[in-house]
Amino acid sequence: MTTVNETLGQYSELFMLLAALTYTVSFIAFAADLVRARKVTTAPAEPAQEPALAAAGTLGTVQWSHGSGAGKANNHNDAVVDDAMGYKALRRPAARIGVAVGILGLVVHAAGVVTRGIAAHRVPWGNMYEFTTTGAMLVMAVFLTALLFRDLRFLGTFITGLVLVMLMAGAIAFPTPVAQLIPALQSYWLIIHVSVAVLSAAIFTLTFALSVLQLAKTRQEKSGKPRTAGLLRLVPGPVSLEQLAYRLNAIGFILWTFTLMAGAIWAEAAWGRYWGWDTKEVWTFVIWVVYAGYLHARATRGWDGTRAAWLSITGYLCVIFNFAVVNVYFPGLHSYSGL
Amino acid sequence: MPRLGPTGMLRWAWRQLTSMKTALQLLLLLAVAAVPGSLFPQRPANPAVVTQYIQDNPGLGPWLDRFQLFDVYSSLWFSAIYLLLFVSLIGCVIPRAVQHWKALRSQPPRTPRRLSRLPEYGTMTVAADTDLTPGRAIEDAANVLRRRGYRVQLRDTGTDLPSVAAERGYLKEAGNLVFHTAMIGVLVSIAVGGMLGYRAQKLIIEGEGFTNAELGYDSFFPGTNFNPGALVPFSLTLNDFDVTFDRNPASYGNPIDFTADMTVQDSPSDTPRQETLRVNEPIGFGGTNVYLIGNGYAPEITVRDGEGNIALQGPVASLPTDATYNSTIVIKAPDARPDQLGFVGFFLPTAMVDEDGVAFGSDPDPYNPQLNLNSYTGDLGLDDGNAVSVYQLDTTELTQLNGRDMPDGGIVLGAYQTYELPDGKGSITFEGLKRYVALDIVYDPGKAGALVFTTLALFGLIITLTTARRRVWIRAGQHEDGRTMVEYGLLARGEDHSLAKEAIRIGSALTAHWNKANDQNRQATP
Structure with missing residues (x-):
């Protein structure tokens, strides 16, 4: 019979605290970046980009010119970001600090999660405190990974702010000492089902932020204010936000489908039925259907754009509800909050 | 509004039902309709809680029941929504499958006259000294496209303006159809x-x-x-x-x-x-x-009746009410004579006594097992053939012998202790303790079908969401001055965020190919 390592558990809590402090610095830096960008003046837009790759021929044998369909390049002269999420050359020292400190925070945070797991001799997602801290880590990791592909630093304040809230919620609302798992959770499906669930929730977090900003930008454009106004200056236009949100939601939906399947297989092994409309199952189903609706909406005339964004937001609110309210307040077979 | 007639109406209704908009609305309705099942107790999961809920809410409860809110997932309205959704799905999937079957066996569509109108368009000019004929250029283009996984067809090869039409990503639609068909399979498996x-x-x-x-x-x-x-x-x-x-x-x-x-x-x-x-x-x-x-505890009980005979002997399962295994227990001795005996009370694995003198359980392990019982005598109601739960005893018709408010007090039994019932009605002994499992x-x-179909659905989903369906046309011609002119156009079918990237890749591959061919050409003939 294994026992828990309490000293290591205390170190884990210390790491979590240090991670929260580091994220605070990152949050302030990202906020400074948004504030500073309001006043930056940009040079007039450069001429529309010809594919520089065209001049590849050694002796100019082949001349190549490529253009995306006429009238599609929607470059505003005074904007710092175009509709393909490409940024103009713009020095953003605060954002760089935000990312660097954020990476440091993630390393410390990961140390906290890993030591928690070692202390308990199991994966560190067995109760509400652990779902929250591990989930926050994945939100940050997904965000930093996304930065490798797209310049999404305009989301920095939202993501670091949310991660901070999650760490605080874990420490204040759901504190749970390191403990062994109850028999119902002793299954390798815990590793598979819960990790994928938390990962897809982390991706939905990102798309939620994108969809909210999409609505804000749409509103701003409709109101006729200059695109540069206010704190949203660094935020790209609604079309590019919607496209990115769709791609991420598609990945999130695949992972959520897998979560649902893995949960059903586990439920079959534990309770003898793969689906029984337990409250947690109901809400997992509701979330799945809402995001399925989102994917259909994107292909339905009159439902893309703002309406699809609202569906994406609704889906995420259901995710939050399923996590924070159903886990804690709804009686059911999934009552593992440890509270 | 024009008159449609009955068949017209039916056709109109069918078209409405199978439209994407209706499917989407039904999908969202399904999400909303599933929610009440998590707010109200449900009969299939917990019938006793539902009965209690209706008793506690005499005004609201029966109304909720009337609208089947305690049986949401088998209710008329929930079934109606998902059945309509599936009818809509079938009505959508079958024509699409037929169409896709035809598309799979047909060639890419004809080359549009004006490629420059397509979302991605580009031109390439190859120098005159390369001897690249338009026909050769189109063959090269076809090779590049084939290597990128396109289905390719050459057009107008004998003419001045030959072209190639190409399409890829047929799996996108196939995956989509597999996903939706598998959903029907899941529903059938559940049924x-x-x-x-x-x-x-x-x-x-x-x-x-x-x-x-x-x-x-x-x-x-x-x-x-x-x-x-x-x-x-x-x-x-x-x-x-x-x-x-x-x-x-x-x-x-x-x-x-x-x-x-x-x-x-x-x-x-x-x-x-x-x-x-x-x-x-x-x-x-x-x-x-x-x-x-x-699981739970089953105290071993021996009940002796008023005549001194053993009326009951053996373990009696108790039902845990909390995580400490404080349990309720009902003991029935219908064989007791002259009067039947019944006991109702608690079993505590580790009994402690609080400041008010009330016993409570402090540990789930049996460190100080104790039975706290009230006893009754009279007709237990087991002889008239009606099914009665072994975990319940209706005491309204019985005479109480022991209880906290009775002169003789309640029965408190530690391990191996015996209690003599008042009025010589018999005795009860706590002989030992066993555990039981609920299976x-x-x-x-x-x-198995549900597993197979959900797995199919997942694969279909992954394929349809990660594949891009694209069409490419490339046309070549000869300029008067001898240069070879090539133009290409790309069209996405459905969601495609990297069409521009694909255009650049095709353009790069062609540029590199012709540059390389020409360099070799020049080296060979200096």
């Missing part, structure tokens, strides 16, 4: 399981056994078309049940291990074998699985 399967409960005390037969169950829920021949004649005996509780101060008393040591037989003629039953690890008997769902026995013939 098959519900019709032909069964679910049963059985409580087994240590040392006791059970043979799989309909009469042996404590409760039995067969499907609507269940065939009793599907019952596998297995049997099992619970030798020992082990429970380990967490003794860490921070998480004291949490269960960390339940292990049931069983002797099982697949059929009466098979040799018995040892099996371990644990949570998450059911024992299977050819499609019928046995699951460990619950679910489930046969679900739709299970």
